[in-house]
Amino acid sequence: MSVQRLNSSSSRNVFLDAPRGIHPDCTAVHRFAFTEAVGTTYTTIWDDGGTLYTFPASALIMSAVSTSASDTMGLVITGLDADYKEISETVTLAGLTPVSTTISFLRINYVQIATGSNVGEITISNNGTVYGHISAGNGVQQSTVFSVPAGRSLYITQVDWTSGTIGANKYAFARAYLKLFGGPTLRFFESTFVTSQLKYEPPVPFKIPEKSDFMIECKSSSATNEIACYVNGLLIDD
Numbered sequence: 001m002s003v004q005r006l007n008s009s010s011s012r013n014v015f016l017d018a019p020r021g022i023h024p025d026c027t028a029v030h031r032f033a034f035t036e037a038v039g040t041t042y043t044t045i046w047d048d049g050g051t052l053y054t055f056p057a058s059a060l061i062m063s064a065v066s067t068s069a070s071d072t073m074g075l076v077i078t079g080l081d082a083d084y085k086e087i088s089e090t091v092t093l094a095g096l097t098p099v100s101t102t103i104s105f106l107r108i109n110y111v112q113i114a115t116g117s118n119v120g121e122i123t124i125s126n127n128g129t130v131y132g133h134i135s136a137g138n139g140v141q142q143s144t145v146f147s148v149p150a151g152r153s154l155y156i157t158q159v160d161w162t163s164g165t166i167g168a169n170k171y172a173f174a175r176a177y178l179k180l181f182g183g184p185t186l187r188f189f190e191s192t193f194v195t196s197q198l199k200y201e202p203p204v205p206f207k208i209p210e211k212s213d214f215m216i217e218c219k220s221s222s223a224t225n226e227i228a229c230y231v232n233g234l235l236i237d238d
Contacts, residue, residue, distance in 0.1 A: 178212060
C-alpha cells in the first residue's frame, strides 16, 4: 500500500499542519516559562521573575545589553509596533555596552539569539524597565507574556503548571492575567497545587482577542518556590 507524502499536503490535523506552514492564516504559539525564586506575592512567570511584568504605555526604542563581554552575537527581537502590527529586528550585541533598536516596540513577544550560546544575562529594556530577558546559556526568553497582534486572535488549547515545592504545608498559586484592549484588566482561573503537574486542556479553546495582553502570574504560600509553566495555542487571522 502506498504511503501519502505529507511534506506539502494537509494531514487534516490543524495542530500538526500549523507549525508546518500549511495554513498561512494560522500560527502555532508555544510559551515555555520558568521562575526559580517565587515569593509570597504574585509575580509573572518569566525569566526575569520576582516582579509583575509591566507593559509599555507607548512604543519605545529598546536597549539590549549582556552581563558578559563575550556576547557579541545577533539578537532577534520580535513584537508589535504602535498599531499592534507584528515587527522584528535583529541587533548585534556589544557585550557590556548597550545597543539600541532602530524601530520602536510597543510590545515584545519573543527574544532569541541568532547564533552561538550566550554567556551572560541579556536584558532588553528602556529607561531601566526590563521588557525582555534571556538567562545565561538559554539563548531564548522563557516567558508566559504574550500580546495578540492586530487582526488576529489567540486560541489557548493547553496550560500546564508545575511546582518545585516540597511538603503538604507549602503550595503554589497560579492565575491568568488578561488586559483587553480598551477594556478591563482581568485576573482569573486561580488555582493551587503542589509538586504534581496541573494540566488544563479545554475542549473549547479559550479565545484572547486582538491587541490583548496575556500572561500567567504565580506566588508561593510560604518562603520561596520554583514554578514552571507551558502555554500552547493557535494564533489565527480574524
